[in-house]
Amino acid sequence: MTTQALILAAGRGDRMRPLTDQTPKPLLRVHGKALIVWHLESLARAGVTDVVINTAWLEEQFPAALGDGRAFGLRISWSHEGARFGGALETAGGIATALPLLRDAPFWLVAGDVFMPGFDFPAADAQCFAASSALAHIYLVPNPPHNPKGDFGISPHGLALPRADEQFTYSTLGLYRPGLFLDTPAGKKAALAPVLRHAMDSELVTAALYSGPWTDVGTPERLAELNTTR
Numbered sequence: 001m002t003t004q005a006l007i008l009a010a011g012r013g014d015r016m017r018p019l020t021d022q023t024p025k026p027l028l029r030v031h032g033k034a035l036i037v038w039h040l041e042s043l044a045r046a047g048v049t050d051v052v053i054n055t056a057w058l059e060e061q062f063p064a065a066l067g068d069g070r071a072f073g074l075r076i077s078w079s080h081e082g083a084r085f086g087g088a089l090e091t092a093g094g095i096a097t098a099l100p101l102l103r104d105a106p107f108w109l110v111a112g113d114v115f116m117p118g119f120d121f122p123a124a125d126a127q128c129f130a131a132s133s134a135l136a137h138i139y140l141v142p143n144p145p146h147n148p149k150g151d152f153g154i155s156p157h158g159l160a161l162p163r164a165d166e167q168f169t170y171s172t173l174g175l176y177r178p179g180l181f182l183d184t185p186a187g188k189k190a191a192l193a194p195v196l197r198h199a200m201d202s203e204l205v206t207a208a209l210y211s212g213p214w215t216d217v218g219t220p221e222r223l224a225e226l227n228t229t230r
Helices: 035-045 061-066 081-085 090-101 123-131 192-201 220-227
Strands: 004-009 050-055 075-080 107-111 136-141 169-176 205-209
Touching: 004 035, 004 090, 035 050, 035 061, 050 061, 050 081, 050 090, 061 075, 075 081, 075 090, 081 090, 090 192, 123 136, 123 169, 136 192, 192 205
Parallel strands: 004 050, 004 107, 050 075, 136 205
Antiparallel strands: 107 169, 136 169
């Protein structure tokens, strides 16, 4: 069982302004609960015990809101990029910087600003990944209107493809091994997509299509729509 996770929560959320002028995007509420709390509760139900959260924008609000994790049955550790480096390090840079807080073992990764209430972090997927030689297993979703061309494809054998005739959108959620980030320096800005594409070229990334509810809460309008539907 994969018992550790990293939640990415460092971004500024410019497209969500003015809501994010005073509140970090992962702490915005959907149906009365902070976005990031939906993930924390799902991870705890799945048997995850240790969660690392990286922060930068308004990062002092996160420990105040979430504490040490005991309220969720978790242990939360913090990678405060704002205090250490003066700002967010982008996705891969944030992961590489947070790795010392994780054990040298597979971990779940998810962005704190996506809403996936039906995803249960399945143990069977984690077991398959642990038994494989892949460096990452990512979940793709049908393309939303704001990303019509998608990001990656899936081969008939379940490999993630950097380019394909039919592409899907990266959900921000996946299983990862620390080894994927051996060449990504800690404390430096770096994007995740090039790291994934490089590994895909060596057939070291697998993928699955997730068809459950998923929203990239990237605009005030999307947040408002979520809060008016069930």
